[in-house]
Amino acid sequence: MAIDSSHDMPRAYNAADVERRIYDTWLSAGYFAANRDPGGGTPFTIIMPPPNVTGELHLGHALEKALEDALVRWRRMCGVPTLWLPGTDHAGIATQWVVEQQLAAQGQSRHELGREKFLELVWQHVERSGGIIHEQSRRLGISADWDRHKFTLDPGPAKAVRTTFVNLYNKGLIYRHERIINWCPRCATALSDLEVDYQEQPGRLYYIRYPLEDPSSVPDGTPKHITVATTRPETMLGDTGVAVHGDDPRYRELVGKLVLLPLTDRVIPIVADEAITPEFGTGALKVTPGHDMLDFEIGERHQLEIVTVVGFDGNMTEHAGKYAGTERFRARDEVAAELESLGFLEKTEEYQHSVGCCQRCNAVVEPLITQQWFVNVGSHEQPDSIAGKAYAAVVDGRIKLVPERFTRVYLNWLENIRDWCISRQLWWGHRIPVWYCDDCGQQTAAVEDPDGCAACGSPRLQQDNDVLDTWFSSGLWPHSTLGWPDDSDDFKYFYPTSVLETGYDILFFWVARMIMLGIENTGDVPFRTVFLHGMVRDASGAKMSKTRGNTMDPLELVDRYGTDALRFALTTGAAPGSDIRLGESRLESARNFANKVWNAARFVITSLRGADNLDGWFDGRVSRHREDLWIIGRLNRTINDVNRSLESFELGEAQQKLYDFIWNDFCDWYIEMAKIRLRSGSQPSPLPTLAHVLERTLRLLHPFMPFITEEIWQNLLEQLPTEGDLPASIMVASYPKADETSQDTEAEGEISLVMQAIRAVRNTRAQLRIPANEQLEAIVEANGFQKAIEEEAEVIRSLSRINPLRVTSASDTGEHPRGITLVVNPLVVRLPLEGVVDLGEETERLRKELDDCQRNLDRVSALVSNPAFRAKAKPEVVENEEERLKSLEERRQRLNEILEQLES
């Protein structure tokens, strides 16, 4: 690997200059390629959620890729064989919709073109815009294994799709059936339940009177008609019944009677059904099994006829009599008007209700009865069903959701799941691998296009016209990308994958389907952990959308702030699964941090030039200087924190810890202190420690800010003697592990005292408005810390502008045995210093805490072991107390450990 960094580091970090150059060297060095290493332990695998092949990158993608890249780079640096497999999705309805819009602009429709011609156009569109998303992904610096890239329509995934379909078909778990489904008249296709968005819309409730066929059949005094309330009067032409609740006293006499359906010559029955809410409207529901989900179910229960009055094109059908051909919403007004003129319309009311709309084109969905293909997923209560297995995998912990709260959301969805409608009346996608025989009418389902009918052998076969729901192929993604159903090495080695990282908005669409189909096909879970991120919102918290016009283009942000800054801004200080507001100030702050890192590095690297002795810089343990011991201790605590946070997917937390360490501990204090020794040339030199801390910090930061850390790494390497593990690229350097023995409480206490003194002087100076460049006289009463303060006197002098500074051992043993006395003529100010951890006091405090803990423990354990309590109290109370006992015991143990350590 050769990166050209042989130039002086500029004063300000310029992201644009370095990013592409660095990415290309990574790429050509082959660092992204995953290697199967049977001796390398369990691999770490992430399959990238495939974006729409013709789509463009939005901030959600940027967030997703930043998180995944960080996890992947981290694991790779930990020495784990790591695979991050990228891909793209053909996105059936979305892509077809775009091309159809283009056609429409030329006044054409796909039907005029025909299937073959149209698909050619779609492929052209894919080829034209298909590369954009890759180019964009690269600019984000993502370290995915591009050679393993997969597209959902590639031969491999396509074979997986057909194999899955045929297997399920042969098991009887895929079936074709006439059922009521959500139909989008504009897209002219069926939609799954998930593809329908419900929107609150103002509407009107129409009260329509249906007269009894035989008024004499009810006792005098009862109404001779029944009034129904509906928001869709046009569908009354397809009514085949009226339903009331069986217990409704108003209608008891009417159940079983017949009514005349206005505007038609039909007579329909009144039935009693549990699903009716007597309080709603009139308590009587007109039943249109052909155009409403609930009505369809009621119709099934009472064997009501089905009359379809709205067609696939959204116009009224021939069953709508004189309204045939009328557009459905116009028919609504016309039917209402006619009902009114004939005296059947009792009244109308304003009514706010939710209307199902097509997620893609926003047209109002029409429930219609059609032949569709379904997957029988069973129910969570059937352990052998698809849903049952997907349920169990999460319940028994084989799959963990992060954050955990989504577990319940997931389970709740499965508890109410219904069969999955997988056919779409589109052309762009995986065509359903079923053929119908012209001769015998039998179906043939096959992985390879069949030569003849499976039943009669006739070659006269017609393939089903429909394609599969896009989510059917994405549901196979973790195993279809790795080579399943073939017995591939990648599949054997990398499956089940480790982490599936995606937005919580597609938990049902995609994650649940992958779990269902993954277990079905492979017998194993597709991934161990589902790591969910939140939605990126604008600065005011609104969802970003093109129609709102509040979207931000990630690439534009990359241009302005740099990739590292964008990634840092997106992923820092946000808890897993919660939404993120991204505004300019967040980005600026991230860019400033990058610049801070750059300049700290620039200082260290410049200082290292020509240094003659850096011995021991690599392990950072040679210097016994308290400043060095202090920063090494802080560094290792940070390493520990960062690793721990990463283990639990708290990436934002990890970055926050790094930010604080770099900016506060390293830059504001350690570098400032080190400058003094550098200037005076006093020994031991801080240079080995500066080098060590910078080097380790870069490694720690690399998964989050890959470009800047690599650029600095290259500059740093030139100044460092080869020692230890120093690869040519930081990408392949090892991730730091904390050295637990590096904490030095003595140095920590002493430095803390020094910092206290400096802060106290600065503070007083600001309050008394003493100019920063005016030297003051001061005396430090160091009481027990004379040696340390004397040795650090130059630091105190320089950082707080004190001269002369004297150190005494004060005899004062009052409340504040230590302090600093400032001489500000004519004032003398004594500032107490308390920033020292007094081991005696600390021990005493811990003892007291331990006593309290023990007292509590005794009480709770007495309670828990009391048979009377166990017999009387509620089980959950007992359980609570038992848990309390356990946590108290843990706490006692921990306190004991700390005390032991302090005393030794």
Next chain:
RNA sequence: GGGUGGUUAGCUCAGUUGGUUAGAGCGCCUGCUUUACACGCAGGAGGCCGGAGGUUCGAGUCCUCCACCGCCCACCA
């Protein structure tokens, strides 16, 4: 209707098994061209941790109830 998340500084948010004096970024106020950095440095103001109870030696953190705000799911015509 059923779930679920939130309510902490002026704004946006962290706060991991309860533990000394509750943090950050941005904004605000006061000073600073201190030879790494003005994308900076130093200092400062600003919090009844939504409300009410409870458990505990100790609660922002655990329990109960309440109030707003948000999201998801659902076949109320």
